[in-house]
Amino acid sequence: MNKKKIYPQWFLILPLALYIVFFLLPSIMGILYSFTDWNVRSKGELNFIGLKNYIEIFTSNKNYTEGILNTLKFTVVSNIVKLIPALLLAIMLQEGLKGRNWYRTIFYLPSVLPFLIIGLTFTSILNYNNGLLNTVLDALHLDFMKQKWLSDLNVVWKSIYGVDAWRGIGYCMTIFLAGLNSIPKSYYEAASIDGANFFHKLKYITLPMLSGAITINLVFGLTYGLKVFDIIYVLTNGGPGHETEVITTYSYQLYANGYYGMSTALNTILFAITTVIGVCVVRYMSKQEVQQ
Numbered sequence: 001m002n003k004k005k006i007y008p009q010w011f012l013i014l015p016l017a018l019y020i021v022f023f024l025l026p027s028i029m030g031i032l033y034s035f036t037d038w039n040v041r042s043k044g045e046l047n048f049i050g051l052k053n054y055i056e057i058f059t060s061n062k063n064y065t066e067g068i069l070n071t072l073k074f075t076v077v078s079n080i081v082k083l084i085p086a087l088l089l090a091i092m093l094q095e096g097l098k099g100r101n102w103y104r105t106i107f108y109l110p111s112v113l114p115f116l117i118i119g120l121t122f123t124s125i126l127n128y129n130n131g132l133l134n135t136v137l138d139a140l141h142l143d144f145m146k147q148k149w150l151s152d153l154n155v156v157w158k159s160i161y162g163v164d165a166w167r168g169i170g171y172c173m174t175i176f177l178a179g180l181n182s183i184p185k186s187y188y189e190a191a192s193i194d195g196a197n198f199f200h201k202l203k204y205i206t207l208p209m210l211s212g213a214i215t216i217n218l219v220f221g222l223t224y225g226l227k228v229f230d231i232i233y234v235l236t237n238g239g240p241g242h243e244t245e246v247i248t249t250y251s252y253q254l255y256a257n258g259y260y261g262m263s264t265a266l267n268t269i270l271f272a273i274t275t276v277i278g279v280c281v282v283r284y285m286s287k288q289e290v291q292q
Contacts, residue, residue, distance in 0.1 A: 040258025119234025179213030
């Protein structure tokens with residue numbers, strides 16, 4: 001009997017070993033290195049410098065704190081511009097719209113494309129001089145709408161949010177559709193008999209019953225937003241100036257220039273922010289599910 005109970009646990013040994021060797025140990029070592037002056041010139045000689053790297057990030061260099069704020073801003077705004085349209089699309093496609101399966105496929109397709117391909121494509125489309133968007137506006141005699149989409153300080157973040165939403169809405173919509181399919185239709189039929197309109201059903205049935213799907217989308221969205229790199233790097237490379245720099249782009253630059261200790265300190269800050277926000281969101285949403 002004991003052998004039968006222990007036998008399945010042997011299958012955990014290899015995955016657990018891989019997790020420890022390739023994730024847990026490097027993560028712990030990275031945190032430890034963030035308290036050292038590790039750099040390309042150290043030649044293996046590491047000196048413990050305590051919180052010096054963290055103090056420099058928050059006090060000595062204004063760009064780093066702006067990068068942290070940009071990361072938080074991107075996380076909040078990108079989730080808003082994706083989750084609300086995704087929820088509305090999911091509800092529309094759940095209501096028996098003709099050709100809805102085709103629409104679902106069309107909206108979902110961008111989410112399977114690599115970030116690099118999306119970034120390069122939209123870099124070409126949004127080019128001020130010969131990009132497709134400005135060319136079309138010229139052809140329609142709408143010159144006043146032309147913008148320097150990726151180099152104007154007032155427009156660049158809007159362009160990034162637009163590209164990110166184009167890619168991510170379909171993925172969020174699919175999760176919402178899965179949640180909507182799990183809601184019994186009898187709830188809506190009973191509400192209709194009681195005279196409930198669309199907004200009453202949305203408030204008292206749809207949203208409460210979608211709390212699980214909302215939690216999943218929020219956690220995935222927050223994790224993605226805090227770790228965003230690809231789309232920023234390809235579209236703007238942190239420009240114009242340092243306007244669109246985020247934690248990961250600064251970390252990449254520091255590591256590429258050989259400042260490994262400072263780079264790991266930034267990554268440790270990112271890890272701490274992601275952990276705290278993720279845990280808080282999951283706990284809050286779990287309480288909401290229990291109350292409902």
